[in-house]
Amino acid sequence: MDAKTPPHLKYAPRPLERPSAAEAEAAVRTLIAYAGDDPDREGLIETPARVTKAFREFYAGYEEDPAAILDRVFDEAGGYDDLVLLRDIPFHSHCEHHMVPFIGKAHIAYYPKDGVVGLSKLARLVDAYARRLQMQERLTQQIADAIQQGLDARGVAVMLEAEHHCVSMRGTRKAGVSTVTTAFTGLFKADRDERARFIALAEGRR
Numbered sequence: 001m002d003a004k005t006p007p008h009l010k011y012a013p014r015p016l017e018r019p020s021a022a023e024a025e026a027a028v029r030t031l032i033a034y035a036g037d038d039p040d041r042e043g044l045i046e047t048p049a050r051v052t053k054a055f056r057e058f059y060a061g062y063e064e065d066p067a068a069i070l071d072r073v074f075d076e077a078g079g080y081d082d083l084v085l086l087r088d089i090p091f092h093s094h095c096e097h098h099m100v101p102f103i104g105k106a107h108i109a110y111y112p113k114d115g116v117v118g119l120s121k122l123a124r125l126v127d128a129y130a131r132r133l134q135m136q137e138r139l140t141q142q143i144a145d146a147i148q149q150g151l152d153a154r155g156v157a158v159m160l161e162a163e164h165h166c167v168s169m170r171g172t173r174k175a176g177v178s179t180v181t182t183a184f185t186g187l188f189k190a191d192r193d194e195r196a197r198f199i200a201l202a203e204g205r206r
Ligand SMILES: Nc1nc2c(ncn2[C@@H]2O[C@H](COP(=O)(O)OP(=O)(O)OP(=O)(O)O)[C@@H](O)[C@H]2O)c(=O)[nH]1
Pocket: 095, 096, 097, 134, 135, 136, 137, 164, 166, 167, 170, 171, 172
């Protein structure tokens, strides 16, 4: 990606100064005590190390370069230039307000221009952005923009539907609420029939 790349698409938002694993484990001990339990009781002794390890998995996206995921374009798709759609890609992310999971499915479509990308790469792209502290709206937009930029597609459509555990488990405690977000570029942005086709396919109506 070049100097014109918008900040939200860059590999990492800024150079990160990571605390050590020992410092992170100490912070988890503090949170256990804040929750009201004893970090020294037997069942919790190894928990700070486990949580720290889990964090590296939950937030592995900061170490991924989305542009590199879409690097390999196949230009031998036999002239195929119609829509490619992946439906029901499961994802897990964490909301940046409460660091609580939001979990759902992504539907992604694009109209190829000069080639197609390996199907698994679109799922990898979702993970590269989902495994960060996120807002669902930004996650949706980042996925669309990265595909648009990486493939120079004629159009990209992204729909995310997710349940936010910060809404279901705490605060208003409304379980089962689905948040739906969409982002469109190119043909999808310009043509409402294209948007309708995408939505029908994403919902499994065709
Ligand atoms: N737009 C948007 N809001 C989100 C997302 N994830 C969590 N939120 C919301 O972020 C808001 C944060 O609101 P605040 O009033 O600062 O925090 P709060 O007091 O914990 O809010 P409550 O959840 O209403 O108790 C809440 O309304 C959350 O539901 C997201 O991905 N997108």
